[in-house]
Amino acid sequence: MNALDPVLAGTALRRRFGAAVALDGVSLAVAPGETVAVMGPSGSGKSTLLHVLAGIVRPDEGEVRLFGQRIDNLGERRRSALRRTRFGFVFQHGQLLPELPADENVALPLMLDGTARGAAVAAARAWFGPLGLAGLERRRPGELSGGQAQRVAIARALVTRPAVVFADEPTGALDQRTGHDTMRLLVDAARGNGAALVVVTHDPGVARWCGRVVEVRDGRLAHLAGAP
Numbered sequence: 001m002n003a004l005d006p007v008l009a010g011t012a013l014r015r016r017f018g019a020a021v022a023l024d025g026v027s028l029a030v031a032p033g034e035t036v037a038v039m040g041p042s043g044s045g046k047s048t049l050l051h052v053l054a055g056i057v058r059p060d061e062g063e064v065r066l067f068g069q070r071i072d073n074l075g076e077r078r079r080s081a082l083r084r085t086r087f088g089f090v091f092q093h094g095q096l097l098p099e100l101p102a103d104e105n106v107a108l109p110l111m112l113d114g115t116a117r118g119a120a121v122a123a124a125r126a127w128f129g130p131l132g133l134a135g136l137e138r139r140r141p142g143e144l145s146g147g148q149a150q151r152v153a154i155a156r157a158l159v160t161r162p163a164v165v166f167a168d169e170p171t172g173a174l175d176q177r178t179g180h181d182t183m184r185l186l187v188d189a190a191r192g193n194g195a196a197l198v199v200v201t202h203d204p205g206v207a208r209w210c211g212r213v214v215e216v217r218d219g220r221l222a223h224l225a226g227a228p
Helices: 046-053 076-085 102-112 117-125 146-158 176-192
Strands: 008-017 020-030 035-039 061-066 087-091 164-168 196-200 212-217 220-226
Touching: 008 046, 020 046, 020 061, 020 220, 035 046, 035 176, 046 164, 046 196, 076 087, 076 102, 087 146, 102 117, 102 146, 146 164, 146 176, 164 176, 176 196
Parallel strands: 035 196, 035 212, 087 164, 164 196
Antiparallel strands: 008 020, 008 061, 212 220
16 A cells, blocks of 8 residues: 555445435545544534444445445444454543443453453553553543543544544533643544544534544535645
8 A cells, every 4th residue: 555545535425314415425535644624513414424434334325445445335243343443433422331440441442352351451551651541540430530531532542553543522521621632632642653533523623633624514525624
């Protein structure tokens, strides 16, 4: 694969939910290590675009390729394996398992892929210092602040060294200052590991952290800004 080739590319993507058109011929390519913000009003199709690119939802038309290999036509088991190993996810509310301590929440993707618990937890704990979480390894989600929980979610997204990290409104449940710190850590950590980052947001302050901004309106790309 040429270094200039996209790590992830969706071409002519269409997706309907009943009579509603969520995506109407959207094409988007993301380069290795690139940071892209997907903006748009509620119901514009931006979250659907993320879900299609990440293999969570299949497009009705078009195709998605990861490192040049088509993935949208794979079965659910193979797409699920890709989501565990090649993709990382950060959601608005973290979606940490409340019964597990922070280090095991981070280790979970590795354990689900067959890594022994001890090795997985050791790999997970290596993220706690760089993300400002040292000393919080055994705390459960209910014992963490919102910002701390999102940093644990960032660690979980990156622990498998994914090719692409998807973040869906990652600061939506945080105050402005904590959201600022969370985006800084997310962008720096993704870049430091060579992962492309795709962020869905309605917040221009969040989008400014990314090198490119894509605006989705009525299921179509409406505007491009920033680096090509």
